[in-house]
Amino acid sequence: MEPRTPWQALVRSRYPRSSWPWRSVGYLAGGAVVGAAAGVVFLVLGVFSVFLVGLPLLLLSGIALGRVERLRLGTVDLDPAPDPHRVPAAPGLAAWLRTRAKEQATWRELAYALLFATVLWPLDLLALAVGVGLPVALLSAPLQLAVDGQEAKVVKAYLVSSYPEAFATALLGAVLLLALAYPLAAVAGARAALARALLTPRESERQDGIGEVIASRARLVDAFEAERRRIERDLHDGAQQRLVALTMTLGLARLDAPPGGPLAEQLAKAHAEAGQVLGELRELIHGIHPQVLADYGLGPALADAADRSAVPVDTDAEGLPRLPRAVESAAYFAGREALANIGKHSGARRARITARHTDGVLLLDVEDDGRGGADPAGGSGLTGLADRIAVLDGTLTIMSPPGGPTLLRVEIPCPALPTSSASSSPRTASSSGRD
Known part of the structure; x- marks a missing residue:
């Protein structure tokens, strides 16, 4: 079975040759970028919140960031990340806002967003600097020496003045890049697990959602039954009574028409047709909602x-x-x-x-x-x-x-x-x- 998360991929022998190291790096790099942008947005909204203007916007930003993070989660977690929010009971922005304000998921998204904007994205950046930046800086030692011509100070600490030293440093960087790919994936897996725990629906919310769907379907059935009975009643009290009156009128007209003539023949045919239509309508009414079932x-x-x-x-x-x-x-x-x-x-x-x-x-x-x-x-x-x-x-x-x-x-x-x-x-x- 193929791994679904970086933690599952770490125990596979082919991990270094798989896409998971790159997935982990991409997830952490995206976290650093999105988190820095979120930090700026939350700082601005925090200033406005002093005047009670930015509080609703702060909540909406948490919801928006939660959606972005659920999408990013697919980079390192292949299991679906469903939306934890319920569908509002009524249309309109006011109903949507009331529903969101009452949901635990909304406040968990806000808590995650604040944590992300203040703590998590610097940790993502630090993990990238150690796991990718340091090995890449060592790998670039020969290039730095070639550009300078005399010497190169690698990672601002180690002075390289010859190509054998530069290539040895580059070799150390390659080994470190491979070795640090494992803890980097572990960090990405932990970040993804935290995001999933805070941003996806919990079991109780899933059960609430299922119960809500069942209840709404039951309400639809009740509405359907009420509409069926209304149609049956309208046909019975309206169209059927008119057809009965028409049939009786045609029967009386047949009595007044001269027997054996073309008018009597046409009236007899119309009377028979009206009776047949009346019978079909009664069958239709019985099929819509039989009175015997209701009574x-x-x-x-x-x-x-x-x-x-x-x-x-x-x-x-x-x-x-x-x-x-x-x-x-x-x-x-x-x-x-x-x-x-x-x-x-x-x-x-x-x-x-x-x-x-x-x-x-x-x-x-x-x-x-x-x-x-x-x-x-x-x-x-x-x-x-x-x-x-x-x-x-x-x-x-x-x-x-x-x-x-x-x-x-x-x-x-x-x-x-x-x-x-x-x-x-x-x-x-x-x-x-x-x-």
Whole structure:
């Protein structure tokens, strides 16, 4: 396995021939340059901070420097350095500033920036002067002697007056350059470790971030369900009622038209078309959010879906309690999609739906005796449902060996709602869903 940091590279025999010595030198040299510039900026902002003007700018500078340092970290640390900051809950500069001011990561970046601007960059420069400057000065002894012609004072301390002495000094410089490459890499590794500790998210922050993502996805699911119910209600109370009125008007017009004439024929055709459109609209409304699901719960809704299936289906969902709306909706549409796939692709003669809620987990099984070999990636419509179930911390599993049988299993952890909202019997609810 290839080394990921200078410390890991130091124990390899090929370290001197690898890119890690140059990476270490580049990281420390960049630190000296960026740190010196940061020192000047912080000095200016420190003066303004006396008048309480530079404090926000000081904080913003720490955030900016933290981002630069995470980018530079890639020179000597090949593992990703993620941004520790959260996405603000609302748009706008004010929300962004409030979020940043409340984060521990922001204050750790400011602490690192102040440390970097005052202490760390001089240490980087000192390490470079000893690890690179001294050997290079010794290596240049022959050149210095050639330029002067008489003698050369190497590193302001050692006088060289002949070429044998100059070449011996250069040889010493080459040995030192090789030898000091090891402690130089160790210093670069320590600097990178300090930067990672202060500038990348800690485990608790990662967990907070994951929790925030899960919560936001759950809110999106709730919003989606609310919008689905609104559309269903608007279609039911608006377009459907208008179509019912239109159908009745056409029926009355047929009664007034002379029988057997072209007008009666056209009215009969329009009446039939309106009835067909009304039936299709009712099916569409039922598909958006079936009323039986909202009124009676998952068990009766699954029984209703089984009654509508092209393949005979046995339903076992007795005693299923009412569950959270998002859970009932996700499980219902998973079951309905599975039944649709059975009717279209499986060649099954019979299917079975089983739903149970035990130990705080909803378990839904849809089985068929078809040919098997179902592939969820083949456009079955279950991929989106699997993502939706995953938002609820659930899983969707398909077991379909060639030759069958096929089993689709949905597992969603969820609490049961109070018994006051328990559903009625599946058959009663099923017939009510078709009214």
